[in-house]
Structures are given as C-alpha cells and as structure tokens.
Amino acid sequence: MKFVLHVVCVNSADAVAKMMLAVKQGNLSIESVNIHSIDGGSRLSAVLLLSGEEGKGEWLANKLLNFPYYQSASLMKTKE
Amino acid sequence: MRAADALVNEMARRGVEVVFGIPGGASMPFYDALKDSDIKSILVRHEQQAVHAAEGYARIKGRPGVCSGTSGPGATNLITGLVDAYMDSIPVLAITGQVVRSFMGTDAFQEADIVGLVLPHIKYAVTVKDPNRLIQEFVNAYSVSMNGRYGPTLLDIPRDVLTEDVKKAEDIQPEPLFNRPPPEPDIDSIKQAAKLVVDSEKPVILVGGGAVYSMAGREILQLAEHIAAPIVTTTMGKGAVPEDHPLVLGVVGMHGRVEADLAIIESDTVICVGTRLSDRAIGPAKEFEKGRKVIHIDVDFSEFGKNVKPSISLPGDARKVLAELVEYIKHLIPRRPESKLAQKLHDIGSAYEEYMMSIDDGKVLHSWKVVSILNEILPHDTIITTGVGQHQMWAQLFWKTRTPGSWITSGGLGTMGFGLPAAFGAKVAAPDRVVVDLDGDGSFLMTCQTLACVTDYECPVITVIFDNRSLGMVKQWQDMFYSKRYKDVEYNDRTDLLKLSEAFGVEAFRAETYEELSNIVRRAVRTNSAATIDVPVDKGELVFPMVPPGKWLQDVKLPPGFDLTQRMINVSRMV
Numbered sequence: 001m002k003f004v005l006h007v008v009c010v011n012s013a014d015a016v017a018k019m020m021l022a023v024k025q026g027n028l029s030i031e032s033v034n035i036h037s038i039d040g041g042s043r044l045s046a047v048l049l050l051s052g053e054e055g056k057g058e059w060l061a062n063k064l065l066n067f068p069y070y071q072s073a074s075l076m077k078t079k080e
Numbered sequence: 081m082r083a084a085d086a087l088v089n090e091m092a093r094r095g096v097e098v099v100f101g102i103p104g105g106a107s108m109p110f111y112d113a114l115k116d117s118d119i120k121s122i123l124v125r126h127e128q129q130a131v132h133a134a135e136g137y138a139r140i141k142g143r144p145g146v147c148s149g150t151s152g153p154g155a156t157n158l159i160t161g162l163v164d165a166y167m168d169s170i171p172v173l174a175i176t177g178q179v180v181r182s183f184m185g186t187d188a189f190q191e192a193d194i195v196g197l198v199l200p201h202i203k204y205a206v207t208v209k210d211p212n213r214l215i216q217e218f219v220n221a222y223s224v225s226m227n228g229r230y231g232p233t234l235l236d237i238p239r240d241v242l243t244e245d246v247k248k249a250e251d252i253q254p255e256p257l258f259n260r261p262p263p264e265p266d267i268d269s270i271k272q273a274a275k276l277v278v279d280s281e282k283p284v285i286l287v288g289g290g291a292v293y294s295m296a297g298r299e300i301l302q303l304a305e306h307i308a309a310p311i312v313t314t315t316m317g318k319g320a321v322p323e324d325h326p327l328v329l330g331v332v333g334m335h336g337r338v339e340a341d342l343a344i345i346e347s348d349t350v351i352c353v354g355t356r357l358s359d360r361a362i363g364p365a366k367e368f369e370k371g372r373k374v375i376h377i378d379v380d381f382s383e384f385g386k387n388v389k390p391s392i393s394l395p396g397d398a399r400k401v402l403a404e405l406v407e408y409i410k411h412l413i414p415r416r417p418e419s420k421l422a423q424k425l426h427d428i429g430s431a432y433e434e435y436m437m438s439i440d441d442g443k444v445l446h447s448w449k450v451v452s453i454l455n456e457i458l459p460h461d462t463i464i465t466t467g468v469g470q471h472q473m474w475a476q477l478f479w480k481t482r483t484p485g486s487w488i489t490s491g492g493l494g495t496m497g498f499g500l501p502a503a504f505g506a507k508v509a510a511p512d513r514v515v516v517d518l519d520g521d522g523s524f525l526m527t528c529q530t531l532a533c534v535t536d537y538e539c540p541v542i543t544v545i546f547d548n549r550s551l552g553m554v555k556q557w558q559d560m561f562y563s564k565r566y567k568d569v570e571y572n573d574r575t576d577l578l579k580l581s582e583a584f585g586v587e588a589f590r591a592e593t594y595e596e597l598s599n600i601v602r603r604a605v606r607t608n609s610a611a612t613i614d615v616p617v618d619k620g621e622l623v624f625p626m627v628p629p630g631k632w633l634q635d636v637k638l639p640p641g642f643d644l645t646q647r648m649i650n651v652s653r654m655v
Contacts, residue, residue: 010257014195014206021200055385062382066231068204068224068257 002031003057004077007046007070011037015069019046026060028052043071083211084113084242090215090249092119094222096146098137098508099175100130104150105190106177109242122508122537125529127154129501131161131232132527134172136465136505139488144171144225145505151177152190155236156197160495163201165232167492168316169289171225172232180240181209195236203231204258211244215252223254228262229380230293262379263395265404273351273375273392274408280349280373282421283309286332288361289316289491290354290378291398297321297484299402300353306409308419309351312340314361316491317354319481327422329429333361334627335473338644339429341625341633346421349373354398357387358492359629367632377401428644432625433478435642444618445594447471447546451478453594454516454544457601461486462514463506467499467523470552473623475518486513497526500543504530507539514542514605521547521571528580531612535585540610542601543586545577548619556622560637581612588612 009015016035023030031049038045050057057075064073081089087110091099100122103111114121124130127149134145149155155176165172179188184207195205204224208217214237221233253259277283285304291297297320304311304327311321312332321328330337332344344350344362350372355361357376362368365388376383376390377398384393394401436448451474461483466472468490481487488506490498503517524545534541546552555569581588591597591613604611624639638644 012206014199017196018199025200055389059382059386062380062384065260066203066229066380066382068220068255068260071257 001054001057002049002051002079003075005048005050005057005061005073006076007048007064007073008038009044009046009070011042011044012069015044016046018067018069019064022060022063023048023050026052026056026063028056028060081246081248082109082113082242083214083244083246084109085116086215086246086249087218087242088113088117088119090218090252091146092117094219095143098122099146099148100124100133100137100505101148102127102130102150102154104154104177106151106179106239107148107154107175108177109239110148110175110177110237122533124501125532126527127157128161128497129504129527129530129533131158131165131172131174132495132498132501133505133508133530135161135165135170136488136502137509138171139485140463140506140509144173144222146173146175148175149177150190151179151194152192155194156192159198162198162232162234164490164493164495164498166201166203168490169230169293170232171230173222173225174232174234176234176236178207178236178238181238184238195234198234203233205234205236207236207238208241209238211241211246214241214246215249216255219252220254220258224258227259229290262397263381265396265401266394267404269392269394270401270404271408273394274405274412276349276373276375276392277307277351277405277409278412282347283307283349283351284343284347285309285311286344286350286352286355287311287313287317287320288353288355289314291317291320292485294354294379294398295484296353296399296402299399299406301325301327302406303351303402303409306406306415308416308422310343310419310422310425312336312343314355314358314491315476315489318476319484319487321484322482323480324482326426327419329422329425331476332633333363334629335477335623336625337429337477338432338625338636338638339425341627341636342428343421343425344368345634347372349375351375351377352390353377353402354379356383362388363627363632364630432642435639439639439641445615447474447617447621448478449594450544450546450597450615450617451475451518453598454601455480457598458516458605459514462516463488463503463510465489465499465503465506465515465517467517467519468494468496469520469523470548470556470621470623471518471520471546473553474546479518496523499523500527500530500541503541503543504533504539507541508537511539517541517543519543519545520552521545521549521577522551524577525575529584531581531584531586534610540604540608542604542610543612544601545612545614546617547577547614548617548621549573550619552621553623559622560628577612577614586610586612588614590614590616592616
C-alpha cells in the first residue's frame with residue numbers, strides 16, 4: 001500500500017527526526033519526503049509518500065498526534 | 081532572577097516534592113537552586129535508579145515523577161528507565177544538564193545529544209537554548225506527560241542557560257499543543273458497542289494498564305457484574321480491579337492464569353480496556369481475532385488496529401467511555417444472572433493452585449508458595465514491585481492485588497533491576513504503606529545500590545529475593561527451546577547477598593523455611609523496618625502455565641502432571 005501523509009509540525013530538527021523515527025517504527029518505506037517552512041518559519045509542512053502494510057499510514061498519522069511536536073497529521077490518499 | 085531559581089520555584093508551584101538524581105558539572109546551578117527550596121532531592125547511586133524511582137513515585141502519587149542527571153553519562157544512564165516509562169506509559173519528567181551553549185556540537189567533555197538519543201522513546205524532549213523559554217518548556221513537558229496517553233518527557237538545559245537572569249514567571253500555562261483535550265466518548269459508537277455486548281453469549285473484559293491510570297476499576301466491575309462477564313487483565317492491568325472479586329480471573333497471556341487464558345479462548349466478544357494487545361498478553365493477533373468480536377477502548381487512537389483489528393473502537397478516557405457503555409447496556413438488558421462460566425473457570429484456577437501446593441515435597445522452597453504466604457500475611461494495601469523474570473511471573477500468577485494501583489512492574493520493556501528502585505520511589509510517595517519488592521537475584525544485583533538510599537532516607541522497603549542463583553527465565557527458555565543447552569545463565573554462590581545488603585546498612589536474613597520467611601516479614605512490617613530477605617528457591621523451577629512464543633493461548637503448557645482435559649470439555653459445554 002502507498003500512503004500520502006501531510007504533517008504540520010513545529011519548526012525543529014527534533015520534530016522532523018521524531019517523525020522519521022516513527023516512519024521507521026511503522027516499518028514503512030520512504031518514496032519521497034518534502035518539507036518546507038510555513039508561517040514565517042515558525043512551523044514546517046511535510047508531505048510524505050510512503051509505502052507499507054495496510055493500516056500503517058493511519059497508524060502513523062494517529063501516532064504522531066500523541067506527541068506535542070505535531071499540530072496535524074492527515075492521511076491524504078492511499079493506494080494499492 | 082536566575083533561571084535555575086525560577087525553574088525550581090515553578091516546579092514547587094506545580095507540586096513537585098521530590099527530585100531523584102545525581103548532580104554533576106552541567107546541572108550544578110539546578111542543584112544550587114534546589115538547596116534553597118522545599119523540594120527534596122534524593123541522591124541515588126546510579127541514574128537508572130532515579131528514573132525507576134520516579135516511575136514508582138508517579139505510579140503511587142498519580143502525578144509525574146521527576147528525575148535528574150548531568151550531561152553526558154548522567155543523561156545517558158537515564159535512557160533505560162525513560163524507555164521503560166515510555167513502554168508502560170508512566171509520567172516521568174527527566175531534567176538533564178547540558179554543556180554550555182557555545183560548546184554544544186564540539187564533542188565537549190561530557191557532551192551527549194540526549195534529546196537525539198531518547199527521541200524514539202519519549203513523548204517530548206527539548207534542549208532549552210533560550211533562558212526566557214525555560215519555564216514555559218518546563219510547564220509544557222510536565223503537563224504533557226499526563227495529557228492523553230501518559231509518558232516520559234525530558235528537559236535538557238545547558239549550564240549557562242540555568243545561570244542567566246530571567247523575568248519572574250507569572251501563571252504560565254501549557255501551550256495548546258501540550259494541552260490537547262482527550263477525545264470525548266463517541267455516543268454512536270458506544271451504542272453500537274452496547275448492542276454487540278448484549279448480543280454476545282460469552283463476553284469477557286480484558287483490562288490493560290490504561291484502566292489503572294484512568295482509575296476505571298469501579299466502572300469495569302459495574303459492567304462485568306451487569307453482563308456477568310469474567311474479567312482478565314494484562315500484566316500492566318493487574319490491580320485495576322481487586323483480584324479477590326469473584327469475576328476477576330487474573331492475568332492472561334504467556335504466563336497467565338490458566339482460567340484467564342481459557343476465558344479468552346471461550347469468549348465470543350472481548351471488551352479490551354486500555355491495552356495495546358501485545359503478543360505477550362494475547363498471543364498471535366490473527367488467532368485472537370478469529371471467531372470473536374473485539375471492542376477496543378483506548379485514549380490513544382494509534383492503538384486501534386495496530387495489533388488487532390477491532391469490531392468497534394471507542395476512543396477516549398477508559399473510565400468515561402465505560403460509564404457511558406454501562407448506562408446504555410443497562411437500558412438494553414437487565415442484569416444477567418451469575419456467570420456459571422466464571423465460576424467454572426474459578427474452579428479450574430483453584431484446582432491449579434491446589435495442584436501447585438500439592439507438589440511441594442518440603443525439600444526445597446517453591447516460589448509460588450513464597451508468594452502465596454506473602455499474600456496471606458501482608459496488609460491488603462501493600463504496594464508490590466517486581467524485577468523481571470521467573471519471580472515476576474510467579475508474582476503475577478499468585479499475588480492477589482486487592483488495592484487498585486498497588487502492583488508496579490516493568491511490563492513492556494521488561495527491565496531487570498526495576499523492582500528495588502521502583503519500590504524505593506513508591507515508599508517515598510507513600511511512607512505509611514508497606515512496600516515490598518519481589519525480586520530475583522539477577523534483577524536485584526543490577527540495581528542493589530538502591531539499598532544505600534533505603535538507608536540514607538529511612539525508607540524501609542522490604543526486599544524478598546527469589547534466589548535461584550541463575551537467570552531463571554533465560555534458563556527456562558534454554559531448557560524448553562534450546563535442548564537444555566545452558567549457557568551463561570548460572571551465577572556462582574560466592575556473592576553473599578546478605579553481606580551485600582548489610583554493607584549498605586539494610587538488615588538481611590536468609591529464610592530457609594516458610595515459617596522463617598513469615599516471621600521475618602511479619603517483624604519487618606510490625607517494626608516498619610527495611611529488610612532484605614534471601615529466599616533460596618528451587619533452582620530447577622520452571623514457570624507454568626506457559627504459552628510458547630508465537631503460539632495461541634490454547635497451546636499452553638501446563639505444569640507437568642496437571643491434567644486440564646476433562647475440565648476444558650466441561651467449560652466448552654457452558655454458556
């Protein structure tokens with residue numbers, strides 16, 4: 001399964017690192033990651049194209065919201 | 081005002097009473113500020129003990145435990161405990177010193193990127209580089225450790241940040257990301273779940289650690305009594321409900337009670353409360369899902385479907401969700417008559433206990449009998465902690481927790497050495513209660529320096545060591561799955577645990593008989609004294625029941641000679 005995940009987080013290397021560690025924890029493969037700053041640099045917007053087991057994209061989106069680095073994490077699209 | 085003083089003031093204002101830790105170069109301003117405050121600092125002998133003590137403290141107090149270490153090794157020594165707290169969702173705040181900002185990134189003396197090191201296993205960690213953000217970051221980290229699903233946080237503070245002047249803090253509240261309200265119960269889903277429950281013939285309630293933190297025991301019992309459902313728990317959920325209640329069957333899973341495993345096998349619907357449904361609790365998820373409906377209640381959305389696909393997921397605080405669920409079920413059906421299934425399963429459990437007692441030939445001491453005796457002589461509100469290994473499994477099988485929240489163990493990470501420092505932290509939190517660490521000799525030797533703190537701070541913890549001079553659980557696996565090819569699992573007899581304990585100032589005893597054990601424990605309880613009790617248990621003991629790893633609960637291996645076949649046939653005929 002392929003997933004597109006949109007994440008908005010605080011602008012810190014820790015937030016990005018933790019997001020990628022969660023990708024690893026979910027045993028997901030990275031196809032592309034695009035990150036840029038928004039709101040005058042105070043936040044980051046990330047779009048991740050990932051592949052992995054069914055349900056893992058939803059798991060990742062929900063998992064990230066447990067941590068206060070992430071303002072939103074939404075699964076935009078899934079595809080076989 | 082110096083930032084370190086502002087931090088300590090805010091800590092005190094938030095109710096922090098104790099900091100477990102060790103000072104060092106980078107954290108000296110913090111300790112200097114503590115000297116002038118009412119917050120008690122407890123000097124441990126290794127930082128791992130500081131985190132475990134903070135975990136024990138948090139579990140009893142119901143608020144974050146605070147620990148501290150200096151930069152570099154002081155901080156890295158905290159990691160095992162922080163991962164332990166993450167796995168078991170325990171609110172702990174670690175405060176670490178860091179090298180001064182101008183030295184960061186230069187591989188300076190005692191510099192380690194502790195935030196980077198803990199990131200995969202922490203709820204929030206930050207290096208505070210702006211002194212004016214320090215108090216806000218403390219408030220954020222302290223609050224978020226108990227927001228939603230509990231967990232550890234870490235505040236890493238460069239020494240020069242602690243010494244800068246900052247403005248006095250005024251009523252600082254956590255920022256929005258650190259104060260997200262938990263999901264409110266979804267009434268439509270609850271109505272669907274209620275329908276599923278009333279349509280089921282053999283519902284079972286599976287209780288995890290989330291139910292303990294949510295203090296959902298009363299609601300669980302209300303539900304169980306109304307629908308006549310047996311209750312089983314995970315290792316972390318043990319003690320969410322009193323284990324002397326007739327519907328409570330004990331811990332389920334790899335080393336679960338036979339009657340609890342049978343309850344799950346026989347069930348057609350399982351109401352899972354605050355559990356991540358780990359392999360140790362339920363075996364392979366596919367088997368668990370087969371032929372039964374699963375209702376999953378959890379505050380953490382990411383748990384739904386992670387291991388088991390639920391028929392219905394109910395997000396929210398367990399206590400609130402259960403309260404609603406009980407109300408809807410009460411509207412649908414009257415209270416069901418007593419559960420014959422639960423009674424029958426209880427009988428099987430009693431038969432297992434009787435069988436275990438009957439194989440005591442009086443020649444050696446048996447761990448299960450040691451736990452049973454302690455169960456009889458210790459007060460009902462005794463706080464029990466454990467190490468990790470065979471003794472932990474015997475404790476979860478035979479100790480009956482009667483006061484909710486008084487069972488403290490390392491369930492997720494399985495950290496040997498957890499028991500004694502966790503007991504110490506629990507005793508700091510509840511000096512008027514009896515605290516007993518049920519430990520293995522292997523686990524005890526990993527953190528036994530905590531006895532120095534037991535003496536220094538007059539925190540009389542009772543440590544009972546199930547001494548088999550081996551790493552018993554590893555030995556059991558080598559016995560069962562590696563053709564008895566034992567390797568590096570046996571200790572020599574030259575380490576004198578009694579002298580070791582006495583060297584730290586804690587009176588020590590060797591109990592050669594059950595009567596001696598009873599007398600020593602009774603005296604320690606009566607006199608509120610610390611005691612280390614070395615109990616030489618059977619070196620060849622294997623913990624049964626045991627479900628081999630990767631197998632379904634039905635493949636459980638029972639104690640040799642204990643025949644369950646006839647009893648299982650009887651159970652399967654019951655509805």
